[in-house]
Amino acid sequence: IWGMDVIVCTSAQSDEEARVLLRGFNFPFRT
Numbered sequence: 001i002w003g004m005d006v007i008v009c010t011s012a013q014s015d016e017e018a019r020v021l022l023r024g025f026n027f028p029f030r031t
Contacts, residue, residue, distance in 0.1 A: 008027075012018035023029075 008022065010018045010021055012021055019029075
């Protein structure tokens with residue numbers, strides 16, 4: 001779906017910690 005914004009909130013203390021957490025759930029990241 002184009003034009004859809006998704007906001008994910010975590011309790012991670014840093015961006016890298018959040019990225020590792022979301023990758024563990026196979027969250028798709030744009031590269």
